[in-house]
Amino acid sequence: MSVIVEGLARRFGTTAALDGVSLAVREGEFVALLGPSGSGKTTLLRVLAGLEPQEEGRVEIAGQEMAGVPARERGIGVVFQNYALFRHMNVFDNIAFGLSVLPRARRPRRAEMAERVRELLRLTQIPELERRWPDQLSGGERQRVALARALAIHPKLLLLDEPFGALDALVRREVRRWLRGLHDRLGITTLLVTHDQEEAMELADRVAVMERGRIAQFDTPAALLAGPTTPFVAGFVGEAARLEGRVAGGVLRFVQPGLPPLAVALPDGPASAFLHPRDVVAHPAPEGPLIRLARATAEGTARLVVELADGATLDAVAEPQGEWPQRQAACRLEITGAQVFAANGARGAAAPLRLAEVR
Structure with missing residues (x-):
């Protein structure tokens, strides 16, 4: 029927x-x-x-x-x-x-x-x-x-x-x-x-x-x-976190400090990025954002809550082959991808920048 x-x-x-x-x-x-x-x-x-x-x-x-x-x-x-x-x-x-x-x-x-x-x-x-x-x-x-x-x-x-x-x-x-x-x-x-x-x-x-x-x-x-196709769907489906930033010359830089820039094909101007926990990988580092919470998943990986320098928190996963993350330990965040929406509603998929692309 x-x-x-x-x-x-x-x-x-x-x-x-x-x-x-x-x-x-x-x-x-x-x-x-x-x-x-x-x-x-x-x-x-x-x-x-x-x-x-x-x-x-x-x-x-x-x-x-x-x-x-x-x-x-x-x-x-x-x-x-x-x-x-x-x-x-x-x-x-x-x-x-x-x-x-x-x-x-x-x-x-x-x-x-x-x-x-x-x-x-x-x-x-x-x-x-x-x-x-x-x-x-x-x-x-x-x-x-x-x-x-x-x-x-x-x-x-x-x-x-x-x-x-x-x-x-x-x-x-x-x-x-x-x-x-x-x-x-x-x-x-x-x-x-x-x-x-x-x-x-x-x-x-x-x-x-x-x-x-x-x-x-x-x-x-x-x-x-x-x-x-819309910011609402991007934020509602899949536990995505919304982060604000600005696109200039095909590079998205986040408002929050401690996050790497991303490459995205969108016009210059303000933009909102939606990141799922799997898109954010935490690596051990001598300084950087702090791991506030860590829990095991059924798949054997670690889900983390990481606190950024401005006090905002972000869900992440631990690097697959690393040691079990410790609470209060510092880390370096790698962003493997994101869905980004420009102020005019245009959507683009963001990807990591190579070091030579970061200006």
Whole structure:
């Protein structure tokens, strides 16, 4: 089921929750809507589900215009952040609920309904829970029950609104990887709302980064990291630090002391550079910026917080073959690359300067 959104607008008073949103999702695609709180991602999901009215623009799902189509007739599965399970119903009845309220002409017979529920219990790997009550379930189990209930009506579009927010980190990682595997098996077009970058990058085929009711960039995870098109995307995706500087003659020099200049093909003038921690490598040195924090990563490398001469801090990594860095030790910083935006919005990828190029 494909989804096409064109010029969508939704306002709450004087606030534009959605401001001319356009989006095209391919059939069978897994798309994440990523952005900070208040960016409009949940409002967009609710408009697609028919739970919020569209004031302007067009929504088309599977080739059908959705204006005036009520939520119950859209054939969409929705999983909310709090799962919205009925506490007075056991797991079996919660999953069966969507089938039991279908119009009589489409409602399956009782035996078919029971077969469908048990099929979903097996699919979501919780067949032993059918007679449990919601209060007897763990967070991960509730999430699977909510997903099974959304899948019961055979939706071709699945909407997930922050479905992992109530889970601890270990369970969240396990459940989201299971969910991606389930998506690949079923081929259901899926939209996930999240503010968690790791979640979006791991799960989605493409990610729509939202800012103040608009889509700032819609691309693959790799493309978002390698080629952000706006300063907002560059700063929001990938834990990038923003540093100010000035370009003169193709050389970017930073305001902060102790940082090496970079080569960049941008016009002369002020510029903002966005550096991911992997772009900044700390080498031992007799003097220079100080290492304030050091922590090990699962990959065996050291992530550092380095304090510059003006008191600003910068995330970095330790040189791969060096000794384990010590807190309060001095270092020399090497910048291997950065995304740079000029004041006019032009973007350029910066690279280290050879010694002979530094003037």
